[in-house]
Amino acid sequence: MPPLKLKQQGFSLFIVLIVMLVIAFLVIAGTQSVNTEMRMSSNDADRKYALSLAESALRTGENRIAALPANTAFSVACTDGLCVPAGGVTVPMGSERFTIAATERVGSCTAAGCNTIAWERTIGAPNTDNILNSGTKSVQVNTADAAKKPRYIIEYLNKDNQGRYFFRVTARAWGKNDNTVVTLQSYVEATFP
Numbered sequence: 001m002p003p004l005k006l007k008q009q010g011f012s013l014f015i016v017l018i019v020m021l022v023i024a025f026l027v028i029a030g031t032q033s034v035n036t037e038m039r040m041s042s043n044d045a046d047r048k049y050a051l052s053l054a055e056s057a058l059r060t061g062e063n064r065i066a067a068l069p070a071n072t073a074f075s076v077a078c079t080d081g082l083c084v085p086a087g088g089v090t091v092p093m094g095s096e097r098f099t100i101a102a103t104e105r106v107g108s109c110t111a112a113g114c115n116t117i118a119w120e121r122t123i124g125a126p127n128t129d130n131i132l133n134s135g136t137k138s139v140q141v142n143t144a145d146a147a148k149k150p151r152y153i154i155e156y157l158n159k160d161n162q163g164r165y166f167f168r169v170t171a172r173a174w175g176k177n178d179n180t181v182v183t184l185q186s187y188v189e190a191t192f193p
Contacts, residue, residue, distance in 0.1 A: 047180055049146070053150045054150060054171045054173035054182040056150065057171035061153070061154050065167050066190065072098050073098070074089065074098055074155075075101065076111040077111075078121065083155045083156075084100060085117075085157055086114070086117045087106055088104050089105060089106065096159070100156070118153055119131065119153060141173075145176055147177060150172065151172055163191055163192075165191070165192065166188070166190075168186070170183065172184075
């Protein structure tokens with residue numbers, strides 16, 4: 001009897017190609033997932049870095065309040081990072097420790113930018129740059145590798161009849177990426193001898 005000839009169909013080759021295609025899709029999906037996770041963790045780390053810089057700037061501003069000398073000038077223009085809040089400052093007349101122009105008091109605040117929130121005020125030509133973004137009117141805190149140096153401003157809110165002074169400190173910091181921005185605020189109550 002003559003030997004039987006087996007006819008090859010190529011079915012196993014087809015199965016191997018399908019399995020290789022599925023594995024290739026899994027590798028591509030896994031690579032994209034890893035890249036996405038790496039970007040997310042990098043962004044999260046940058047935000048935490050910016051948050052720590054903003055907290056440092058906030059503490060620097062809070063500590064500066066305790067060292068403010070008498071007759072320190074607060075203005076709508078935020079000279080040296082010392083600002084009058086939107087609408088002006090309310091203080092009992094004749095009992096001020098800090099200097100506020102008559103045009104920057106509540107009820108008579110007529111200075112340019114008087115009704116704009118301090119951290120949204122612009123400097124220079126109209127709408128050129130925000131006070132906290134530019135750094136020319138706010139105080140900078142030193143850092144090595146952030147996109148911009150952290151900044152803070154101090155607003156003198158008012159003084160009550162018990163001799164307590166109230167301030168708001170606003171700090172802004174950037175991470176290594178210029179798009180990572182953190183803004184923090186705190187309120188400070190202070191008494192002076």
